[in-house]
Amino acid sequence: MKILIICSKSGGRFFQGEAFVKTDGIFANERVIPNFRNILYREDELEKNQHDLIEKECLFSEKVVQIVHLPNTYDILIDDPLEYFVEDFKYHDLAIAIGIHEDILIELPRLISKSGGKALIVPLESRTWLTKWVRDKTIEGCNKYNIEYAFPKPFCALEHGDFNLINNFIDEFRVGRPKFRLFVDKDKTILKAKVLITTPCGNLYNISKKLEGKKLGKEAKEAVAKYWHSFSCLGDVQIDPEVGDTIVHIGGHIHYSAIDDAEIIYIDK
Incomplete structure (x- = not known):
């Protein structure tokens, strides 16, 4: 499966005044893209040498065929959203649009279809990233061009659903709502x-490495909570009226639930 990532450039979260619109490139560039490099070719599954590092980068380039960086600051009104695309999209199966301007997002279904794409994922780490009206208009465009779609809020809420290509993306990249396989002994200690x-x-x-030696249940969940907080989730800390909670809070509960939903394998020792 070939992936296209469209995101804003990195930049600080500062306010430039009401004449400008600021988008968020931090989550995409500092978390998602580096993580995709790792999940495609885990370092703990290979010998650590220069050949492996070259192979790892080649595999990333083969799977993530293009990363389109858009500005992170715009005038309050955009006359022509398409002027920000200075190059055509490469052929891809699925596009991921992270923290981009809403006027540009609406144009994506047509552009994705034109490039051979069949699916669009729009992660929402903040209530300010996307209004319901724009989401509905983007879904209209997806339906018009036969594009599968998902708007996970936050990205770690992405799970299997009705769309086959998005399900295949979760399976191939092993990314979405977190899931563990826990090997435990007769005393319910995680090995x-x-x-x-x-x-x-x-x-x-990172959390998985801290679970070894912890007991299933409260102790394991406390370890998840500790190391989830230490990583600094970038989800919004303001109440999202649509979900009645903060996105960062939702992200925390998704991580905690990975213990309850884990696949458990008992080992006799």
């Missing part, structure tokens, strides 16, 4: 935690 599906930010691999 090893294997990541089956990682979070898009990449924190689940």
Whole structure:
């Protein structure tokens, strides 16, 4: 499967005044894209030498065929959203649009279809990234051009649904709503935690290493909470009226639930 990523450039979260619109490139460039490099070719599954690093980068380029960086600051009104695309999209199967201007997002279904794409994922780490009206208009465009779609809020809420290509993306990239396989002994002590599906930010691999030696239940959940907080989730800390909670809070509960939903394998020792 070939992936196209469309995101804003990195930049600080500062306010430039009401004449400008600021988009967020931090989540895409500092969390998602680096994590995709790792989940495609895990370092703990290979010998650490220069050949492996070259092979890892080649595999990333083969799977993530193009990363389109858009500005992170715009005038309040955009006359022509298409002027920000200075190059055509390469052929791809699925596009991921992260933290981009709403006027540009609306144009994506047509452009994705023109480039051979069949699916669009729009992660929402903040209530300010996308209004319901724009989401509905983007879905209209997806339906018009026969594009599968998902708007996970946050990205780690992405799970299997009715769209086959998006389901295949979750399976192939092993990314979305987190899932562990836990190997435990007769005393319910975790001997090893294997990541089956990682979070898009990449924190689940870090958490998995801290679970070894912890007891299933409260102790394991406390470890998840500790190392989830230490990684600094980038989800919005303001209440999202649509979900009645903060996105960062939702992200935390998704991580905690990975213990309850884990695949458990008992090992006799």
